[in-house]
Amino acid sequence: MREMTDAIRQEIQDMIFDYYADECEIDKDEITMESNPQEDLGSDSLMFVELIEMTAEKYDLDVKLQSIGKYMLKSPMNTMKDVVDMICKVYQYGNDIVNL
């Protein structure tokens, strides 16, 4: 398991907000932790997959989409906070996220 620090969490949050602002063509300032990725920002699941792959590449993670998909059954993402939490868990646990 990788260690999660406040600095890394902030870095991940910034990366995610930048990504959604860019892809959804909205100001980063308009995105809050309470924003709903689909309804408020107009994102979709393919965008989320891209985010996972981007994260995996940035942090050199070996993670299968199916592991994340199985985890999502237990922990659905309704807000940007959920997305940040999810990506932080991907960073920390990789494929073991499925066992959480």
Add this chain to the structure above:
Amino acid sequence: MSNFKRAFLFNGIGTKPEKLLRAMTPAMVEKYRSYQHDGFVRLGLSENISENASMDKIAAEWLSSLISDRVIFEYYIEKGIIPDIGMGHSSGIVSVSACFGSVSHEFAHEIIMMNRATMRSLEKSGEKQDMGTIIGLSIDDVNELIAENNFSTDDVIVGSANSRICTMISGKEETVEQLLLAAQEAGAIKVIPFRIGLAYHHPMIRKHSDEYVQFCGGGEYHDPKYPVLSIFDQRIMTTGADLMLENQINILNPIRWDIALKHLEEMGVTEFFDVSANGAVGKFSRINKRKGRIYTFDEV
């Protein structure tokens, strides 16, 4: 040196007209409205799509995608962006046939309207069909699930392998539902039932598609201005006869969009232009980002 550097990618149906319009500039919307008016009046459809009767309403929505493609295509051409080759996903084949001048836009509209004959035949038969998309699983993952769950390929198949993370399935409604559920349990990021009552790209649609196929073969086809790559066997099509056959076999056969895209990359294509207004093709397509890029109209 390859002669193929720039490919235009045409989307199939499936996007709501309001989403297409939202992405367009005011000038594009005006053009769209004009084409829609001419087309819908000629076909006896209401421009207020919700006012059309059930099957007309579906056909009208699908026509909107075609009209939108035409507007975006013409935008690229006006900007001096000329394709070396094109490719169409599902009904994107109808769209590319019209935009590349192989058939008239009027005939392309009529092809889309002929889907109503397939819907009527299905309704009469009482068969329940559907399609769906699985995000996060590849064609191999889905084929494994089909085998593991003892589903018959007579009941469900992969109708289109769009990319390694986006797979479309097609078949009997009940089996499509069961496979979507199995995919979710296997770790798909998202599963989306289409609920359109049709199993395009599964051979089971064949017995309801005689009129459609016959109609596709009855129009006037010219050689396209630019070549088109087949999404079924990756051959380069340059004649009207090629395009006629592609339109005829389109809804009856499974698509390998992923392989066709890879083939374009191998041919030397590095610039891919998404002809859908909302960037749909770019979203479900995957290309090697080190070798090429998919552009949308608002990026040029």
